[in-house]
Amino acid sequence: xxxxxxxxxxxxxxxxxxxxxxxxxxxxxxxxxxxxxxxxxxxxxxxxxxxxxxxxxxxxxxxxxxxxxxxxxxxxxxxxxxxxxxxxxxxxxxxxxxxxxxxxxxxxxxxxxxxxxxxxxxxxxxxxxxxxxxxxxxxxxxxxxxxxxxxxxxxxxxxxxxxxxxxxxxxxxxxxxxxxxxx
Numbered sequence: 001x002x003x004x005x006x007x008x009x010x011x012x013x014x015x016x017x018x019x020x021x022x023x024x025x026x027x028x029x030x031x032x033x034x035x036x037x038x039x040x041x042x043x044x045x046x047x048x049x050x051x052x053x054x055x056x057x058x059x060x061x062x063x064x065x066x067x068x069x070x071x072x073x074x075x076x077x078x079x080x081x082x083x084x085x086x087x088x089x090x091x092x093x094x095x096x097x098x099x100x101x102x103x104x105x106x107x108x109x110x111x112x113x114x115x116x117x118x119x120x121x122x123x124x125x126x127x128x129x130x131x132x133x134x135x136x137x138x139x140x141x142x143x144x145x146x147x148x149x150x151x152x153x154x155x156x157x158x159x160x161x162x163x164x165x166x167x168x169x170x171x172x173x174x175x176x177x178x179x180x181x182x183x
Contacts, residue, residue, distance in 0.1 A: 036120070
């Protein structure tokens with residue numbers, strides 16, 4: 001059972017539900033156990049399609065100088081939990097599960113396809129800004145661009161740099177480690 005109050009994306013529910021469209025297409029990049037993914041599926045009934053993107057491969061996370069090693073045993077447990085969580089929603093008909101790298105998955109999704117996105121996949125400082133650059137074109141004008149881990153100084157700096165380089169002047173809101181703005 002998913003505890004929505006502990007989900008990273010719970011603060012996005014009301015924002016997604018305010019999008020003025022009958023059917024929504026969204027994506028989460030970096031699913032981990034799919035807790036946020038399932039929270040959005042369960043609480044945003046107008047979602048028609050939700051891309052879930054994660055390679056589910058071992059990795060080393062080094063953001064802000066702290067190292068976390070995720071080995072093959074751990075990643076397999078995480079993937080099984082993600083798939084179990086998705087199946088428990090009963091909404092798997094709305095899911096497009098892409099088990100691939102963010103870079104490869106971005107090639108599958110046309111620009112301006114998404115009404116919203118939640119990016120939570122970066123594992124080092126350089127990758128943060130690359131992920132923002134890679135996924136920003138995929139969101140429609142008027143759509144929600146959001147991401148996680150804003151408590152990290154590296155994420156804050158990358159978001160600041162990205163908004164400056166793209167000349168983004170729309171207001172940004174931050175709540176519970178999640179940043180979001182309207183494109």
